[in-house]
Amino acid sequence: xxxxxxxxxxxxxxxxxxxxxxxxxxxxxxxxxxxxxxxxxxxxxxxxxxxxxxxxxxxxxxxxxxxxxxxxxxxxxxxxxxxxxxxxxxxxxxxxxxxxxxxxxxxxxxxxxxxxxxxxxxxxxxxxxxxxxxxxxxxxxxxxxxxxxxxxxxxxxxxxxxxxxxxxxxxxxxxxxxxxxxxxxxxxxxxxxxxxxxxxxxxxxxxxxxxxxxxxxxxxxxxxxxxxxxxxxxxxxxxxxxxxxxxxxxxxxxxxxxxxxxxxxxxxxxxxxxxxxxxxxxxxxxxxxxxxxxxxxxxxxxxxxxxxxxxxxxxx
Amino acid sequence: xxxxxxxxxxxxxxxxxxxxxxxxxxxxxxxxxxxxxxxxxxxxxxxxxxxxxxxxxxxxxxxxxxxxxxxxxxxxxxxxxxxxxxxxxxxxxxxxxxxxxxxxxxxxxxxxxxxxxxxxxxxxxxxxxxxxxxxxxxxxxxxxxxxxxxxxxxxxxxxxxxxxxxxxxxxxxxxxxxxxxxxxxxxxxxxxxxxxxxxxxxxxxxxxxxxxxxxxxxxxxxxxxxxxxxxxxxxxxxxxxxxxxxxxxxxxxxxxxxxxxxxxxxxxxxxxxxxxxxxxxxxxxxxxxxxxxxxxxxxxxxxxxxxxxxxxxxxxxxxxxxxxxxxxxxxxxxxxxxxxxxx
Numbered sequence: 001x002x003x004x005x006x007x008x009x010x011x012x013x014x015x016x017x018x019x020x021x022x023x024x025x026x027x028x029x030x031x032x033x034x035x036x037x038x039x040x041x042x043x044x045x046x047x048x049x050x051x052x053x054x055x056x057x058x059x060x061x062x063x064x065x066x067x068x069x070x071x072x073x074x075x076x077x078x079x080x081x082x083x084x085x086x087x088x089x090x091x092x093x094x095x096x097x098x099x100x101x102x103x104x105x106x107x108x109x110x111x112x113x114x115x116x117x118x119x120x121x122x123x124x125x126x127x128x129x130x131x132x133x134x135x136x137x138x139x140x141x142x143x144x145x146x147x148x149x150x151x152x153x154x155x156x157x158x159x160x161x162x163x164x165x166x167x168x169x170x171x172x173x174x175x176x177x178x179x180x181x182x183x184x185x186x187x188x189x190x191x192x193x194x195x196x197x198x199x200x201x202x203x204x205x206x207x208x209x210x211x212x213x214x215x216x217x218x219x220x221x222x223x224x225x226x227x228x229x230x231x232x233x234x235x236x237x238x239x240x241x242x243x244x245x246x247x248x249x250x251x252x253x254x255x256x257x258x259x260x261x262x263x264x265x266x267x268x269x270x271x272x273x274x275x276x277x278x279x280x281x282x283x284x285x286x287x288x289x290x291x292x293x294x295x296x297x298x299x300x301x302x303x304x305x306x307x308x309x310x311x312x313x314x315x316x
Numbered sequence: 317x318x319x320x321x322x323x324x325x326x327x328x329x330x331x332x333x334x335x336x337x338x339x340x341x342x343x344x345x346x347x348x349x350x351x352x353x354x355x356x357x358x359x360x361x362x363x364x365x366x367x368x369x370x371x372x373x374x375x376x377x378x379x380x381x382x383x384x385x386x387x388x389x390x391x392x393x394x395x396x397x398x399x400x401x402x403x404x405x406x407x408x409x410x411x412x413x414x415x416x417x418x419x420x421x422x423x424x425x426x427x428x429x430x431x432x433x434x435x436x437x438x439x440x441x442x443x444x445x446x447x448x449x450x451x452x453x454x455x456x457x458x459x460x461x462x463x464x465x466x467x468x469x470x471x472x473x474x475x476x477x478x479x480x481x482x483x484x485x486x487x488x489x490x491x492x493x494x495x496x497x498x499x500x501x502x503x504x505x506x507x508x509x510x511x512x513x514x515x516x517x518x519x520x521x522x523x524x525x526x527x528x529x530x531x532x533x534x535x536x537x538x539x540x541x542x543x544x545x546x547x548x549x550x551x552x553x554x555x556x557x558x559x560x561x562x563x564x565x566x567x568x569x570x571x572x573x574x575x576x577x578x579x580x581x582x583x584x585x586x587x588x589x590x591x592x593x594x595x596x597x598x599x600x601x602x603x604x605x606x607x608x609x610x611x612x613x614x615x616x617x618x619x620x621x622x623x624x625x626x627x628x629x630x631x632x633x634x635x636x637x638x639x640x641x642x643x644x645x646x647x648x649x650x651x652x653x654x655x656x657x658x659x
Binding site: 224225236237238239240241244250251252253282286291292293294295298299 | 435462465467468470471474475527529530533534536537540541560561562563
């Protein structure tokens with residue numbers, strides 16, 4: 001299977017990713033139109049996906065039942081800001097992340113990537129990989145995979161992995177075992193980053209923030225800052241520092257942005273809703289915590305450049 | 317109170333004030349799409365004054381009017397507003413509210429001007445109240461917040477509309493503002509630092525704080541809705557307003573009385589009277605045409621009975637529609653006028 005798409009709407013990325021079993025919800029963390037490209041390949045226990053976006057994107061709900069989803073970035077522009085975070089692990093040019101998909105339930109992982117890089121996921125069969133690591137007595141690799149969030153790979157293995165992926169995204173996956181071998185080498189030889197104090201706590205908090213912000217049950221009655229602080233058992237200053245460092249915005253703004261995205265997804269779903277009972281814009285707005293339709297429409301227009309009614313009309 | 321570079325502008329009508337605000341704001345924040353609506357809520361002849369003393373990265377202004385004024389503008393992504401009143405003691409009855417935050421001597425409000433996902437702000441400036449307004453650039457402020465690790469300040473900006481603060485930072489901020497208008501300061505950094513320090517102060521229970529909420533959103537939306545000019549649409553009924561705002565008639569009525577001290581129909585009437593007045597003041601329409609269409613204009617804004625409208629108009633502005641039209645054309649000299657003088 002080989003697919004290569006260029007979209008003008010990031011929600012379409014979710015649809016392509018669902019082909020690979022990734023039921024991820026994507027939120028654009030910046031206003032305005034963008035360009036989004038995805039290339040993906042799947043063959044015999046290996047799936048590859050490379051995404052590039054002209055806007056920063058937050059992915060929630062990443063992870064499948066069958067795979068460990070290794071991840072890396074490829075810078076496209078120079079930047080002093082972080083290129084991305086894979087479950088809180090800062091992704092540098094030599095980083096390999098996504099190890100947490102070994103331990104978490106499917107759909108529990110998240111990542112945020114800037115517009116200055118492409119992000120690539122290499123999904124390997126969990127059972128096959130673990131069996132291989134055990135057979136090879138790759139204790140260091142098993143230890144790294146189960147305990148670290150990511151590694152910095154300062155040898156040729158990651159470079160070769162990137163090169164192979166790029167080639168295979170063009171021509172199709174020829175030799176799946178090469179991916180297992182290269183990942184094994186990376187896991188065996190990678191360097192653990194020296195942790196700053198409090199970073200592990202941040203990882204946990206970040207995961208909880210992303211989960212809470214996407215919790216459908218909370219969307220109808222949006223939480224106040226005080227509610228969020230109590231729910232996450234954290235102070236507002238720490239919450240804002242973490243949110244700003246990792247997502248570039250305050251927590252309330254981020255949660256509002258995610259609710260807007262969810263409302264948009266619901267409006268787009270009208271297309272697939274063949275029943276005679278269509279949900280009105282007002283009902284959708286209220287469901288996602290926007291009590292006043294006028295305000296919802298204004299916010300929607302500011303973010304997506306079109307009115308909610310135009311989103312539905314566009315589909316029709 | 318006048319800084320060296322301060323300029324004072326006097327307005328006798330609110331169309332001139334809106335035009336001035338628009339021009340002034342776009343000078344200060346290029347590429348912004350700023351617009352505002354101003355309405356006179358009390359009755360009588362209007363004299364409004366604005367003293368502006370901008371410096372790099374900070375716009376500082378003292379606003380005063382002899383009438384109670386309702387001001388509305390779109391929220392934006394460029395600037396944060398800090399507003400306070402400075403002569404409440406002399407006018408204890410003056411009812412100044414900034415987007416739902418009732419202003420007392422200790423109040424600083426207007427933080428909801430910064431809104432990344434839409435929204436609008438509204439202020440009622442009580443008659444004869446001196447309103448001090450400081451507008452700071454968000455990008456610069458954000459940078460300073462990060463450098464100072466002042467994330468409580470960030471949280472307060474995102475969650476609050478206004479606070480009552482007696483912290484030394486807020487007192488210093490107000491003193492600095494006053495010093496600027498008497499002596500003229502050159503750098504804006506101290507304004508930023510003190511504004512952040514004011515916000516960073518922890519709020520104890522004694523401190524009054526207005527958070528952004530459904531209640532404040534409702535009034536913001538109400539004000540926005542009442543200013544909307546949908547082509548050919550008759551004036552909104554209360555039923556339509558409650559439907560648009562997804563609220564009950566009773567809660568709307570309470571909210572309106574609490575914030576504007578008047579029933580909603582009176583608020584609608586004030587806004588529409590002001591809109592008719594602005595149409596009479598429009599400098600791009602010839603005087604003759606204004607006289608010809610004056611009743612049509614009133615009808616457009618929902619005043620079906622001309623005699624009743626004239627009475628309300630006079631009671632509010634202390635002048636008739638004809639006098640407004642004449643006043644608006646006073647500066648232009650027509651060729652026919654010249655011929656008349658020659659004869």
